Every structure is written in structure tokens, then in C-alpha cells.
Amino acid sequence: MTRPYAVRAPFAVRAPVTVAALTLLAGCSQGSAGTTGTPQDPPARTLTVLAAASLQRSFERIGSDFEGDHPGVTVRFGFGGSSGLVAQLADGAPADVLATANEPTMDTAVAEGLVAGEPTPFASNRLQIVVPKDNPAGIRSLGDLADPGAKVVLCAPAVPCGAASVAVEQAAGIDIRPVSEEQSVTDVLGKVRSGEADAGLVYVTDVAGAGDEVAGLDVAEAASARSTYPIATLTRADDAALAEEFVAAVTGAEGQSVLQAAGFAAP
Amino acid sequence: MTRLPSLTIPRWLLVPAALGALLVAVPVVAMALTVDWREFGPLVTSEASTDALWLSLRTASVSTLLCLLFGIPLAVVLARTTGAAATLLRSLVLLPLVLPPVVGGIALLQAFGRRGLLGDTLDVLGLEIAFSTTAVVIAQTFVAMPFLVLSLEGALRAAGTRFEDVAATLGAGPTTVFRRVTLPLALPGLVAGTVLAFARCLGEFGATITFAGSLQGTTRTLPLEIYLQREGDPQAAVALSLVLVGVAVLVIALTRARRDSLVAGAT
Amino acid sequence: MTLTADIALESRDVAVDLVVETGETLALLGPNGAGKSTVLAALAGLLHPRGTVALDDRVLSDTGTRTWVAPHDRGIALLAQEARLFPHLDAGDNVAFGPRARGQSRTEAAATAARWLDEVGMTAHAHRRPHELSGGQQQRVAIARALATEPRVLLVDEPLSALDAEAAPEIRDLLRRVLAERTTVLVTHEVLDAALLADRVAVMDAGRVVDTGETTRVLSRPRSDFGARFAGLNxxxxxxxxxxxxxxxxxxxxxxxxxxxxxxxxxxxxxxxxxxxxxxxxxxxxxxxxxxxxxxxxxxxxxxxxxxxxxxxxxxxxxxxxxxxxxxxxxxxxxxxxxxxxxxxxxxxxxx
Known part of the structure; x- marks a missing residue:
């Protein structure tokens, strides 16, 4: 028996394909607790979490632990740029929990009336210089990034990691002339990883996640541009209690150890 | 003048036809309604916006010329040859049409990137393509050429070889036939293909951001600027999108008028 | 200018052996699908037949010696069923096309075109586009265009079949005038065209020549059963x-x-x-x-x-x-x- 859809709900195994498909469609439009399930099982519920792209690996881990602890619960994630996620929510995307990569973005969500209660800081991240493993331009310090011979890629100032990069530059009193200003950290990392660029500024968690192909160099000035990750439940959450439980899981000891393993620091 | 549909069109067809038209029209109208027209001027005349528009027009023009330079011969070869090799060549040339542009960008990186197949050769020649306007032009040409080839090949096949045969028996060599018969007869198709290619160049995003990067004045074309503005200033993104719509409509209108006069003259 | 051809096109099941003497008009007469137009295309070099085609001593194509002269170098003009005037050129430029392609200057070519347009009575229409001309007028221009290249051999394919009943006699008359003393192969399924325009007739059926000879003889005393079915006119x-x-x-x-x-x-x-x-x-x-x-x-x-x-x-x-x-x-x-x-x-x- 194969499962035709990547749905982790138990009903998908026995339900006829059409019902499964209809429920899947319904799930797309509601994005919240389903009602199917056999009587002896706890009711099937779905929790939708929108989170910054840099949280992907940690949150997927925390999510599967959460599902283990809460039988019948399915956690669905939407990962992306923080501002984009907030824009989606403002446009009516249904979700229960939001976690952003910096506080100003969360503030926007609060201002739009999307957030229920107070956001909780749960992790922090800082920038690191990322270079290809063989470091062809011989980058040793932040000052080397200002060398006109080095091809440096940064985030565009309009996105959070770009704003952080500008702050680091200012703290160090240097002027980096990037060959490209990318849309997201992932794009910066990709350009360095492929060897197109000699160096970039990305989050330490991105370097940790990229494996052997790249190396990270610590930057003392990065402390000044530490970004704090807040998490909050949303006003449109279908199951506020379950959303609170997820937030607790992230801020709790187990969640924190997963995040620290990925390179995040405490808030 | 629009005449009512003739009786040969089944009436029920009008419903999906209208829905299809609305699907295109409503979003464009919605965009025009959303934009803050008082702010429109300042939004679209910022330095970043004018740089992006100017870069887009320049690169799209150069890329379209390259499409003509390589696409016309390709279309002629494809239209006038048969057999397995021609079929294979056709599939290959049309590949960018069905590929996601991001995949095109990745493929271009593997070829022209610093560590790509031709990277060393280009390095020896002193050519640096990555993060340059040249990379934008290559990306645009890559994705747009199939539109020209497809459109022209269709026109050439429709025109057939009847007039070319006559020209040959009148003593015209292959080059004369090509110049004085083949091309003039396929002109409407060539014009349509050129417009399509230019529009595709103007709208190119995925391959550019993957292959060329994003830097104001060098590689950040209008679509990249719009995407970036979406993060920081959504109103500016909408305003710039309208500019792009305007340019596209203008190009189509101009060439349509020109083509109508050509077609009227040719039949 | 004797045209000799001994050619075969297996894919179309056509195999013929023809000789056209200098100044002579040979009619290839037969029903639709007999392979007549295929023969013309092969003579013009638009198809690649097996065998040989030669004009006097000059071999135009010979699969034995792998000789091949491209269509534009043969000096053989083809006049097709439809006029096939270049739609993007006016009548004068259509006629001037051949002379231009053969190296005449713009002025010379225009003069040549004017002469031939006059010859076919189309001077007044020199600046008309093909779509502004009637079928008969288009065919006149096409005749002028073919002749303006001074072809050594003229191939004519069903020149009247696309014309209405009124235009056909005029064009037939024009052809009779311009084909005189010209080495010509005329393809037709009309007995009358063969009767009035050809010196000799070769009757074709199913890709083969089944009867050949002087026009009056072939038409009045057909030697093939096939010829008798549609010929036999007095x-x-x-x-x-x-x-x-x-x-x-x-x-x-x-x-x-x-x-x-x-x-x-x-x-x-x-x-x-x-x-x-x-x-x-x-x-x-x-x-x-x-x-x-x-x-x-x-x-x-x-x-x-x-x-x-x-x-x-x-x-x-x-x-x-x-x-x-x-x-x-x-x-x-x-x-x-x-x-x-x-x-x-x-x-x-x-x-x-």
C-alpha cells in the first residue's frame, strides 16, 4: 500500500483516494484541524507554522518531536523570508504560529494585528564570513572583504540579513563593494558555495548547515548585529492551546538544545 | 471594430473564454487600482528604479539582437531539415522553453561560471562573466531564443519551399534566396518572434538572479528590482510592476501596428 | 540546346528517358498523378533523381559520377501551375528578380523586366502587387519572369489549369508565341494544350512514358491503350x-x-x-x-x-x-x- 500524498494524517492510509484528495484540498484552504479519524484515536489536528528560512532544519526536528508527543497532531511548515511570510499573513494566509528572523519584522506583524499576545524571543543568530572551502581569495578578516579584488556577495540592504550586514560594516568602519546584493541568505550562500563569489556574509547557522563545502570565519563586530528570533501565536489560530504548546516546545529545553545544535545562540 | 462572434462559435464557449480573459485582466486592473497614484511618480523615478528600467531596456535589446543573430539561422536549419538529428536539435533548442528559468540559470553557471565547464577558458581569455551585465544578456538570450526560433520556424514551414524553388530556377543562389525570398516571406513570423523574445528578455528573472546576481545598475533588472522591493516597499513593487506592464503593452502595440501593415502589404 | 534525361525516382516510382531537341517543345501528357511534375522537378534540380540529366555536353546531374549542378546554375527556368509570384514584390520586381540574381545591375534588370512585361502585355501593371492581379495577369507576369532569365530550357507545368475559362485561351496564345523556337518541356493533362503547343508528345502513365512521337500522330493515332482513352481527337x-x-x-x-x-x-x-x-x-x-x-x-x-x-x-x-x-x-x-x-x-x- 503506497500513500499517494505526503500527508502524515493517519486517515490517509485507509480512506478512499477521492476522500483523501478532497480532504487534502480542504486542508489547503483551511490549514487547520481536520475532523476525520477513527473513534478510538485522538482527534486529528493540524498545526500550521510559518517560520524564517534559517529555522527550517531545526524546526522540522522540533516539529517531528512535537508530533511524537501529541498523537493525532500534524505540524505543517511554511518556510521563507520573514517579510514575505508576514506579507502572506496580512493577505489572509491561514496559520497558527509565526517565527521570524528579527524583531522588526515581528513588530510589523504585531502592528498589523496578526499576533495574539506577546512575541517571545527564543534564539539569536549572528553573521559570519562564509568562504568556499579552498578560500581562493585568501580571506582572513572582515577587512579583507573591502579589498576590491575580492568578489563579495551580500544580502540587499532591504532584507534583514542585508540590514545586519550594513550594521556590521558600520561597526567595523569599512565599506564593502559587493558584486551582487542578493535577495536572501540562501542566495548568498549559494553563490559562495558554487565558487562564483569569494566570500559573503551569512548567518552562522547557514554556515553550519552548509557542510564541508564552505568554511565560516568569526567576526568580532558581528555581535553588534546580532539578530533575535521571536515566536508568537496568531490571532487566526484555530487551536490556540495547541499553538501555545508548540511555542512552549520551541522555548523549552528540548527545543533550545535542537536550536543550539544548529548554531543558534540563546536569545 | 469588434464584430460579434459568428454563429460558428458554440455559445457555451464564450463562458470559459470570458473567464480566461478575466483571469488575465483582473490582476492587472487590480494592480492599477491598488497603486497609490500620488506616490507613483516618486516611486518609479527613484535612482534604483530608473537604473533597473534602463538596464532592462538595454540588456533586453542586446539580447534580442543576439536572439536574431543565432535564432534566425537556427530556425531556417530546423525548418528545412528532416530526420532524427533535426528532431533532436529541435528538442534541444526548445528546451529553455520548458525549463524553469532557475534551472536555466544553474545550467548556465555550470557552463560559464568560474568553476564551470568553460570557466578556465574564459579566465585565460580575460573574460569575467559572473556578476556582469554580460551574464544578464546571456541569461536573457538563453531563455528568449526559443520563442524566436519557434515562431520563425512555424512561419518558414507555413511558407513552404515553393517560392524558394522558383527563385532557385530563376538563377538565385542560396544566399540570394534566403535574403530576398525566405526572410521577406517569413517577416510576420519573424516580427512576432522578435516581440515575444524581447518581452521574454524584459521579464526574465529566474535565470538572471541565479546566474548573474543582483546589483543596482549592473545586473539588477526591473523584475529583480521589483522582487527586491517586495521585501522592503510593497507599494514600490506594485508601481514598478505597472511600469513593466506598460512597457510590454507598448512593445506589443507598436509591433502589432507595424506587422498589420506588413501583412496587408504581403498578401 | 539538346536536353537529354535518363532518370529514375524510386520513391515516386518514376522512370523516364527523354530527349528534347533544340528549339523543340515536348509535351508530357498524362493524367494527374502520372509523375509528370516529378520529372520537371528532377530536370530543374529540385529533386535528386538517379541517372543522368545533360544539356548538350554539360552534365547537370549524374549519380554515376556524383555530378550535381545546383538549380540556380542550370539555366533551366520553371513555370509552375500557379504563377507563384513573390508576394512581397510588385510585378516589375518579380520579373527583374532573375536578371538581378544573375548579376545585372538594378537599372539593367529594370530595363530587362520592362521589355518582358511589354512582351506579355503587362506594362501597365508593372507596379501592382501580385494580389492586385487576376489569375491570368499573374500567369503573364510569371511567364515574363521565367523568360527574363533567358533560360536555355523552359519547363512549363500545367500553365493553364489554374486559370478560368476566359483567361486560358489568351495565355495559351501567349505561350504558343513565346515557346516557338525555345527548348521546352510542357507538362499537361489537356490534350488541347499538347495539340496546340507541342512539336512532340510523350504520353506518361504511372511514372513511365508509354508512347512518344510527333504530336499529330500521337494524338490522332495513339499507340498505347492508355493514350487512346483520352486522346483520339482528330x-x-x-x-x-x-x-x-x-x-x-x-x-x-x-x-x-x-x-x-x-x-x-x-x-x-x-x-x-x-x-x-x-x-x-x-x-x-x-x-x-x-x-x-x-x-x-x-x-x-x-x-x-x-x-x-x-x-x-x-x-x-x-x-x-x-x-x-x-x-x-x-x-x-x-x-x-x-x-x-x-x-x-x-x-x-x-x-x-
């Missing part, structure tokens, strides 16, 4: 005299002229055997034509009997043959209504 040649045809022996054949003919001009009369009746004496209240003749042959022709004489053939019923006791050598009188005799301007008899 063809009488002579010169025009006061609206009638004056035969070499001084007798007159009255008929209707398709287009005006001047006295002394060569004409051909075409008469269907079914329109000829046989009598033993001159009939009273006679039709315009009653001519003495001698029966040369009797042969079955469907339900009728074709009676061949030294002048015209006639199709009559078996009962009539019995009643008149017709046999070889019978002296008879042939009667034909003048309205059944069609007179056409013709090529001179000299080549026959």
Missing part, C-alpha cells in the same frame, strides 16, 4: 483562310475560331470523332463540311466502332457500319457541323 493542321482551315490539298474545313486568326496564319482544327458522321454520298441540306475520304481501318471503341479514314476518324454504331457496308478502302463522305470544329492558332507545320 487534329487537322493547315493555314487560316477566311475564317476556315485550308488544308495542304486545298480543301477547306469550316469551324469556329477560339481567338481571331489572320489569313495565312497556321491553325489547327480539333474535332471529336463523335461529331463526325459517315455517308456514302454528299448529304443534302448539308452541314458546312462534307469531305471525301477513304476508310483505312475499323476498330471497336466501346459500344461503337471507330472508323479511321485518311482524313478524320468517326465513331459510329455497329448497325451503321453494317448498313453502309464499310470496309477498308470504302470511299465515304465525312460530314461535320462547323460548330463542332474548333480552330486554334497553331505552331507552323514545318517541324512535323
Amino acid at each position: 487534329l487537322v493542321r493547315g493555314v487560316a483562310s477566311d475564317g476556315a482551315l485550308l488544308m495542304a490539298d486545298g480543301r477547306l474545313l469550316h469551324g469556329l475560331a477560339e481567338s481571331p486568326v489572320a489569313d495565312g496564319q497556321p491553325v489547327a482544327a480539333v474535332v471529336a470523332p463523335s461529331a463526325v458522321s459517315i455517308h456514302l454520298t454528299h448529304p443534302h441540306g448539308s452541314p458546312r463540311n462534307s469531305l471525301d475520304a477513304v476508310v483505312t481501318e475499323l476498330e471497336p471503341h466501346g459500344h461503337l466502332v471507330r472508323v479511321r479514314t485518311d482524313l478524320l476518324s468517326a465513331d459510329v454504331t455497329p448497325a451503321a457500319v453494317a448498313e453502309l457496308r464499310l470496309h477498308r478502302g470504302s470511299a465515304v463522305v465525312l460530314a461535320v457541323k462547323a460548330t463542332e470544329v474548333h480552330l486554334h492558332p497553331s505552331r507552323p507545320l514545318s517541324l512535323a
Whole structure:
């Protein structure tokens, strides 16, 4: 028996394909607790979490632990740029929990009336210089990034990691002339990883996640541009209690150890 | 003048036809309604916006010329040859049409990137393509050429070889036939293909951001600027999108008028 | 300029062996699908036949020696069924196209074009685009365009079949004028075109030449069963005299002229055997034509009997043959209504 859809709900195994498909469609439009399930099982519920792209690996881990602890619960994630996620929510995307990569973005969500209660800081991240493993331009310090011979890629100032990069530059009193200003950290990392660029500024968690192909160099000035990750439940959450439980899981000891393993620091 | 549909069109067809038209029209109208027209001027005349528009027009023009330079011969070869090799060549040339542009960008990186197949050769020649306007032009040409080839090949096949045969028996060599018969007869198709290619160049995003990067004045074309503005200033993104719509409509209108006069003259 | 071709195109099941002498017009006559146009395309170099094509001593294509002369270097012009004028050029530029391609300057080519447009009576339409011309006018321009290249051989493919009934006689007349003294291969399924335009006829059926010879002979005495089915027309040649045809022996054949003919001009009369009746004496209240003749042959022709004489053939019923006791050598009188005799301007008899 194969499962035709990547749905982790138990009903998908026995339900006829059409019902499964209809429920899947319904799930797309509601994005919240389903009602199917056999009587002896706890009711099937779905929790939708929108989170910054840099949280992907940690949150997927925390999510599967959460599902283990809460039988019948399915956690669905939407990962992306923080501002984009907030824009989606403002446009009516249904979700229960939001976690952003910096506080100003969360503030926007609060201002739009999307957030229920107070956001909780749960992790922090800082920038690191990322270079290809063989470091062809011989980058040793932040000052080397200002060398006109080095091809440096940064985030565009309009996105959070770009704003952080500008702050680091200012703290160090240097002027980096990037060959490209990318849309997201992932794009910066990709350009360095492929060897197109000699160096970039990305989050330490991105370097940790990229494996052997790249190396990270610590930057003392990065402390000044530490970004704090807040998490909050949303006003449109279908199951506020379950959303609170997820937030607790992230801020709790187990969640924190997963995040620290990925390179995040405490808030 | 629009005449009512003739009786040969089944009436029920009008419903999906209208829905299809609305699907295109409503979003464009919605965009025009959303934009803050008082702010429109300042939004679209910022330095970043004018740089992006100017870069887009320049690169799209150069890329379209390259499409003509390589696409016309390709279309002629494809239209006038048969057999397995021609079929294979056709599939290959049309590949960018069905590929996601991001995949095109990745493929271009593997070829022209610093560590790509031709990277060393280009390095020896002193050519640096990555993060340059040249990379934008290559990306645009890559994705747009199939539109020209497809459109022209269709026109050439429709025109057939009847007039070319006559020209040959009148003593015209292959080059004369090509110049004085083949091309003039396929002109409407060539014009349509050129417009399509230019529009595709103007709208190119995925391959550019993957292959060329994003830097104001060098590689950040209008679509990249719009995407970036979406993060920081959504109103500016909408305003710039309208500019792009305007340019596209203008190009189509101009060439349509020109083509109508050509077609009227040719039949 | 003798054109010789011994060619085969297996894929189309066509194999022919042709010789066209200098200044001669050879008609390839046959039904649609007989392979006539294929032969023309092969001669022009638009198809690659097996075998050889040569113009005098110059080999144009020979699969044995792998010789191949491209179409534009052959000096062979092709005049197709549809005029195929270049739609993006006006009539004058269409005609000037060949001379330009062959290296004449713009001015020279324009002058050449003007001369040929005048020759075909299209000077007034020099600046018209093809879509502004009638079918007949387009075909005139196409003829001028083909001739303006001074081709050594002219290939003509069903030049009248796309024209309406009014335009056809005019264009036929024009062709007769311009084809005289030109080495030409004319493809047609119209017996009349072959009769009026060709010196010799090769009858084609299913990709093969089944009969070939001098036009009058092939048309009036077809040697192939196939030829007999659609040929068998009576063809009488002579010169025009006061609206009638004056035969070499001084007798007159009255008929209707398709287009005006001047006295002394060569004409051909075409008469269907079914329109000829046989009598033993001159009939009273006679039709315009009653001519003495001698029966040369009797042969079955469907339900009728074709009676061949030294002048015209006639199709009559078996009962009539019995009643008149017709046999070889019978002296008879042939009667034909003048309205059944069609007179056409013709090529001179000299080549026959």
C-alpha cells in the first residue's frame, strides 16, 4: 500500500483516494484541524507554522518531536523570508504560529494585528564570513572583504540579513563593494558555495548547515548585529492551546538544545 | 471594430473564454487600482528604479539582437531539415522553453561560471562573466531564443519551399534566396518572434538572479528590482510592476501596428 | 540546346528517358498523378533523381559520377501551375528578380523586366502587387519572369489549369508565341494544350512514358491503350483562310475560331470523332463540311466502332457500319457541323 500524498494524517492510509484528495484540498484552504479519524484515536489536528528560512532544519526536528508527543497532531511548515511570510499573513494566509528572523519584522506583524499576545524571543543568530572551502581569495578578516579584488556577495540592504550586514560594516568602519546584493541568505550562500563569489556574509547557522563545502570565519563586530528570533501565536489560530504548546516546545529545553545544535545562540 | 462572434462559435464557449480573459485582466486592473497614484511618480523615478528600467531596456535589446543573430539561422536549419538529428536539435533548442528559468540559470553557471565547464577558458581569455551585465544578456538570450526560433520556424514551414524553388530556377543562389525570398516571406513570423523574445528578455528573472546576481545598475533588472522591493516597499513593487506592464503593452502595440501593415502589404 | 534525361525516382516510382531537341517543345501528357511534375522537378534540380540529366555536353546531374549542378546554375527556368509570384514584390520586381540574381545591375534588370512585361502585355501593371492581379495577369507576369532569365530550357507545368475559362485561351496564345523556337518541356493533362503547343508528345502513365512521337500522330493515332482513352481527337493542321482551315490539298474545313486568326496564319482544327458522321454520298441540306475520304481501318471503341479514314476518324454504331457496308478502302463522305470544329492558332507545320 503506497500513500499517494505526503500527508502524515493517519486517515490517509485507509480512506478512499477521492476522500483523501478532497480532504487534502480542504486542508489547503483551511490549514487547520481536520475532523476525520477513527473513534478510538485522538482527534486529528493540524498545526500550521510559518517560520524564517534559517529555522527550517531545526524546526522540522522540533516539529517531528512535537508530533511524537501529541498523537493525532500534524505540524505543517511554511518556510521563507520573514517579510514575505508576514506579507502572506496580512493577505489572509491561514496559520497558527509565526517565527521570524528579527524583531522588526515581528513588530510589523504585531502592528498589523496578526499576533495574539506577546512575541517571545527564543534564539539569536549572528553573521559570519562564509568562504568556499579552498578560500581562493585568501580571506582572513572582515577587512579583507573591502579589498576590491575580492568578489563579495551580500544580502540587499532591504532584507534583514542585508540590514545586519550594513550594521556590521558600520561597526567595523569599512565599506564593502559587493558584486551582487542578493535577495536572501540562501542566495548568498549559494553563490559562495558554487565558487562564483569569494566570500559573503551569512548567518552562522547557514554556515553550519552548509557542510564541508564552505568554511565560516568569526567576526568580532558581528555581535553588534546580532539578530533575535521571536515566536508568537496568531490571532487566526484555530487551536490556540495547541499553538501555545508548540511555542512552549520551541522555548523549552528540548527545543533550545535542537536550536543550539544548529548554531543558534540563546536569545 | 469588434464584430460579434459568428454563429460558428458554440455559445457555451464564450463562458470559459470570458473567464480566461478575466483571469488575465483582473490582476492587472487590480494592480492599477491598488497603486497609490500620488506616490507613483516618486516611486518609479527613484535612482534604483530608473537604473533597473534602463538596464532592462538595454540588456533586453542586446539580447534580442543576439536572439536574431543565432535564432534566425537556427530556425531556417530546423525548418528545412528532416530526420532524427533535426528532431533532436529541435528538442534541444526548445528546451529553455520548458525549463524553469532557475534551472536555466544553474545550467548556465555550470557552463560559464568560474568553476564551470568553460570557466578556465574564459579566465585565460580575460573574460569575467559572473556578476556582469554580460551574464544578464546571456541569461536573457538563453531563455528568449526559443520563442524566436519557434515562431520563425512555424512561419518558414507555413511558407513552404515553393517560392524558394522558383527563385532557385530563376538563377538565385542560396544566399540570394534566403535574403530576398525566405526572410521577406517569413517577416510576420519573424516580427512576432522578435516581440515575444524581447518581452521574454524584459521579464526574465529566474535565470538572471541565479546566474548573474543582483546589483543596482549592473545586473539588477526591473523584475529583480521589483522582487527586491517586495521585501522592503510593497507599494514600490506594485508601481514598478505597472511600469513593466506598460512597457510590454507598448512593445506589443507598436509591433502589432507595424506587422498589420506588413501583412496587408504581403498578401 | 539538346536536353537529354535518363532518370529514375524510386520513391515516386518514376522512370523516364527523354530527349528534347533544340528549339523543340515536348509535351508530357498524362493524367494527374502520372509523375509528370516529378520529372520537371528532377530536370530543374529540385529533386535528386538517379541517372543522368545533360544539356548538350554539360552534365547537370549524374549519380554515376556524383555530378550535381545546383538549380540556380542550370539555366533551366520553371513555370509552375500557379504563377507563384513573390508576394512581397510588385510585378516589375518579380520579373527583374532573375536578371538581378544573375548579376545585372538594378537599372539593367529594370530595363530587362520592362521589355518582358511589354512582351506579355503587362506594362501597365508593372507596379501592382501580385494580389492586385487576376489569375491570368499573374500567369503573364510569371511567364515574363521565367523568360527574363533567358533560360536555355523552359519547363512549363500545367500553365493553364489554374486559370478560368476566359483567361486560358489568351495565355495559351501567349505561350504558343513565346515557346516557338525555345527548348521546352510542357507538362499537361489537356490534350488541347499538347495539340496546340507541342512539336512532340510523350504520353506518361504511372511514372513511365508509354508512347512518344510527333504530336499529330500521337494524338490522332495513339499507340498505347492508355493514350487512346483520352486522346483520339482528330487534329487537322493547315493555314487560316477566311475564317476556315485550308488544308495542304486545298480543301477547306469550316469551324469556329477560339481567338481571331489572320489569313495565312497556321491553325489547327480539333474535332471529336463523335461529331463526325459517315455517308456514302454528299448529304443534302448539308452541314458546312462534307469531305471525301477513304476508310483505312475499323476498330471497336466501346459500344461503337471507330472508323479511321485518311482524313478524320468517326465513331459510329455497329448497325451503321453494317448498313453502309464499310470496309477498308470504302470511299465515304465525312460530314461535320462547323460548330463542332474548333480552330486554334497553331505552331507552323514545318517541324512535323
